[in-house]
Amino acid sequence: MELKIISPQEGGFVKEIQWNNEELKAEISEKMQDYKNLVFTEETIKEAKKDRANLNKLKNAFEDERKRIKRQCMAPYERFEAQVKELIGLIEEPIRLIDAQIKEVEEQKRQEKRKGIEELFGSIGFQNFVTLDMVFDEKWLNASVPMSKIEEQMKSRMYEIGNGIMTIRNLPEFSFEAMEVYKKTLDLPQAIREGQRLSEIQKKKAAYEEEQRRMAEEEKARKQEEEAEKASVNQQEEKHPEAVEEREELVEQPEKIVRLDFRVWGTREQLLALRNYMKDNHLKFGKVE
Template identity: 65%
Template sequence: MELRIMSPQEDGFVKEIQWNNEELKQEITATMQEYKSLAFTEDNIKDAKADRAKLNKLRTAFENERKQIKKQCMEPYTKFEKQVKEIVALIDEPIALIDSQIKEVDDQKKAQKQKNIEELFGSLGFQNFVTLDKIFDPKWLNASMTMSKIEEQMKSQMFQIGHELETIRKLPDFAFEAKELYKKTLDMNQAIQEGQRLAEIQKRKLAYEAEQKAKVEEQKRQEELRQKEAAQRAAEQESQGTIAEAPEMEEKPPVEPEHQKADPIMSIDFRAWGTREQLMNLRQYMIDNHIRFGKVE
């Protein structure tokens, strides 16, 4: 079975489309130079429109000729292309059938290998939180990957998981939470970062609680101070009230000495401040010296 091209042969193809392009190029270039130097005004705008129409007509003639030549050149190729695609379609049909059968055989092999991999995984004694899907490598299903190589990689992963677990257990804080995340992801870096994140939150929480406790204690101290000052003021006011009310306790006026009978009796209102002892001494002094005193209304 051989594809043979009878016509055209390699030297039979059109190598070049020959036409008077150089001659036309020189003539048109010279003509176009004349248009570049023209300056149209309102008086000769009609001529400008006529020249534009003539140039467009010339341009259209060249474009039409180009498209016609292209069509002529493409006609044999278009026919040839269609014929080749018909033959290729005939070839593609058995190729597709063979591909489907090859794929079916490959799928069966992969299914059997998948089963072998599952059995191997179950026999190695992985940590109870490790499932096959967490460590599975799609390359294991390739025909070039032997079961012995897969076993080697599995054991390596199992030992690595044990080592990473030990590293996580040594975290100073939140090792349990980090380990729980590791069991889900088998990502040691992510687990350690989670432990560090929780430790930072705990640190900020303790600092906040200490700050709040200090505020509460300061408020309590201030309140106790205010209560102490209020009690002291109340005691002072009570002492002053006792002294002020003391004159009402007298039963009869004191007897004036004989030598003072000629002196007129005078009165003066005042308020005294002092300790309880001082105020009581003042009261006794007035009694001893026969000075009448009473409550100021």
Template identity: 55%
Template sequence: MELRITNPEENGFLKEIQWNQEEVKSWVAARVQDYKTIAYTADQAKDMKRDRADLNKLKAAFEDERKRLKKVCMEPYNRFEQQVKEITALIDEPIQLIDSQLSEIEERRKQLKQKEIEDLFGTIGFQDFITLERIMDPKWLNATVSLNKIEEQMKNLLFRVGTEVSTINSLPEFSFEALENYKKTLDLNMAIAEGQRLADIQKRKQQYEEEQKRIAEEKARQEAEELTAKQQEGDETVKEATPVNETVIVREEPVATDLIQLDFRVFGTREQIMALRNYMIENQIKFGKVE
């Protein structure tokens, strides 16, 4: 069957719209030239608006004629286009039926290929945290990708995962946390970065705790010195006892035939120091402040 155009014939289509283009063009050019030379003043706003309206009216006249001729020229084509679409719609119906059957055949093929891939996955021996869904490449379902190729890619992945797990287990710190991250991402660099991040947090925590301990010790030392100073100011007798936090000087030398001298530091509460003072007085032990 041949599609034949009987009217118009091939050389019968409208090839040019003939009109007095040059005459109209010259007339319009001369007219707009007058407007180009007009120097309007601020009090001529009404004249400016009137001239603009005249020019827009002239332009609209040409545009209206252009649109009218376009509609006339397009009317036969639009009818022809609609007639052709009615015929192609008849052809589209069996095409769609064939496409539907082809889609069903392709879907059954993919389902069979999916089952073969699942069976192959079970023979590779992947780690427990590796599932087929995580490593499945949609391209594996293409008819052009063979099972041998898929098996090769699976084994390469198995080897890579094993190597990377060994690398993570060899980390000096936080290898467990890094491995847990790797199980979720299968990304070695990300897992190592996570392990390093946790290690840095632990170091900062340790530094913080050490600094807090140092601050607490310094505060305790200052409080002890302040307490000693207050005790010395409030009790002259306690001042004669060895004050808390004085420099330790330990020496032992004979003072008399049966006496020795021993300087030392005592830490205790006010009650304990008073009790020690009373003990030394009761036992006639001579004591005094260490200069």
């Protein structure tokens, strides 16, 4: 079965379209020279439009002829192209049927090989949380990959997982949480990062709780001190009620200058300090008769 070109034979195709190209080129070039230095004015604009229309008409005439010749040259090729495509369509139909059957057979082989891989996985002795899907490689289903190679890769992966388990168990903190992540992902770096993340949270929590405890103790001490001061003031007021009245009077009239007679009990140093305080604040004072 061979495709034979009967007509035209090799060398029979049109190699050149002969026409008066040079003659027209010379004639048009000479006429176009007239337009290069031509300047149109408002009075001659009507002539300019007329010349433009004539030039466009000439250009369109050449374009129309070019398209006509192209259609003539392409017509036999387009018929030939359509005929060849029709033949290709007849050939492609059985190709599709054969291809579908080949794919079906290959898929059956892949399914059979997957069953063998499942059986091999069960005999390797993987950790109980590891499933076939977690370690499966699609390349294993290729016909070019022997079962011996798959077994080798499975065992290597099993040992790798075992080393990962040992690494996680040796973590100082949150090894359980990290192990849970590893069981789901088999991603050792991710599991370690999870343990570290939880450790950082724990440290921050401990620091926060210590700060809260310290603040609570400080608040408790402050309240106790306030209560002690309050109790001391109450005792003084019970012993010297006139001091309370005097203090209330000062609070009620802070802007007025008033006279206050009172007695003070204290050590010599305290009384001297009180006198100095009144002097420094320009308070007038004297002996009570």
